[in-house]
Amino acid sequence: MAPHTEQLTRPAVRLRGLTRSFAGRTVLEGVDLDLPAGQFTALLGHSGSGKSTLLRAIAGLDHGVAGGGQLTAPERVSVVFQDSRLLPWRRVLDNVLLGLDGKDAGERGRAALAEVGLAGRERAWPGELSGGEAQRAALARSLVREPELLLADEPFGALDALTRIRMHHLLRELWTRHRPSVLLVTHDVDEAIVLADRVLVLDRGRIGLDLTIDRPHPRSYREPLLGEYRERLLAALGVTEDHR
Numbered sequence: 001m002a003p004h005t006e007q008l009t010r011p012a013v014r015l016r017g018l019t020r021s022f023a024g025r026t027v028l029e030g031v032d033l034d035l036p037a038g039q040f041t042a043l044l045g046h047s048g049s050g051k052s053t054l055l056r057a058i059a060g061l062d063h064g065v066a067g068g069g070q071l072t073a074p075e076r077v078s079v080v081f082q083d084s085r086l087l088p089w090r091r092v093l094d095n096v097l098l099g100l101d102g103k104d105a106g107e108r109g110r111a112a113l114a115e116v117g118l119a120g121r122e123r124a125w126p127g128e129l130s131g132g133e134a135q136r137a138a139l140a141r142s143l144v145r146e147p148e149l150l151l152a153d154e155p156f157g158a159l160d161a162l163t164r165i166r167m168h169h170l171l172r173e174l175w176t177r178h179r180p181s182v183l184l185v186t187h188d189v190d191e192a193i194v195l196a197d198r199v200l201v202l203d204r205g206r207i208g209l210d211l212t213i214d215r216p217h218p219r220s221y222r223e224p225l226l227g228e229y230r231e232r233l234l235a236a237l238g239v240t241e242d243h244r
């Protein structure tokens, strides 16, 4: 489906004044964030900067933030994590269908598995899948729920470099076809630039940089024009020549 302009201007997520502390230490300090419907956004930040905390708050998984800000988010939200979180005692298709009902659920599950390249693996056990295949299954489990918002917390962080590149293509392809709003947490600057149309940098409890990546897709890591975005993001992350 082609994106409609009005779809892009209506925020899917609206967050105001989110503050989160753990044991007296403030991790997020009054974060404001709008994610337009259908936008692919990446969230970068150093380890411990609060990326997962922010994602969990948007997902409604953090009960400790109650009263700490205002959040509007869509009804159908799917989350993918670094590990697939497949239940080992259920076959792949049964994992994808977990909690779904309706007489066409099985068919939708199979279609989602085919879409991520796992046709024929429906009856496999999670333990029989490679790391990349398990993450494909996790994406299928998210997709089948037709999320308006897909939250992904370093979904490719545990994969080898070649698998990661293939997964990048897959995620972008799925996004193009289904157009959920995406918030992708990553600490990989290149992953953020190649995949996202907007990159946020979380720094000292706030969104320190909000950068639009105005380049056509598919993007390649080798594209020289992406270098200027990389420089700006590395500078926002405080990575200087001495660190490289």
Ligand SMILES: Nc1ncnc2c1ncn2[C@@H]1O[C@H](COP(=O)(O)OP(=O)(O)OP(=O)(O)O)[C@@H](O)[C@H]1O
Residues within 6 Å of the ligand: 022, 023, 027, 045, 046, 047, 048, 049, 050, 051, 052, 053, 054, 187
């Ligand atoms: N449930 C919790 N209890 C106590 N401290 C927590 C909890 N969750 C997060 N923190 C702390 O909040 C800070 C931010 O953690 P968070 O996991 O959000 O960072 P992150 O940017 O996602 O890091 P990484 O890139 O390493 O995953 C860390 O210092 C962490 O120890």
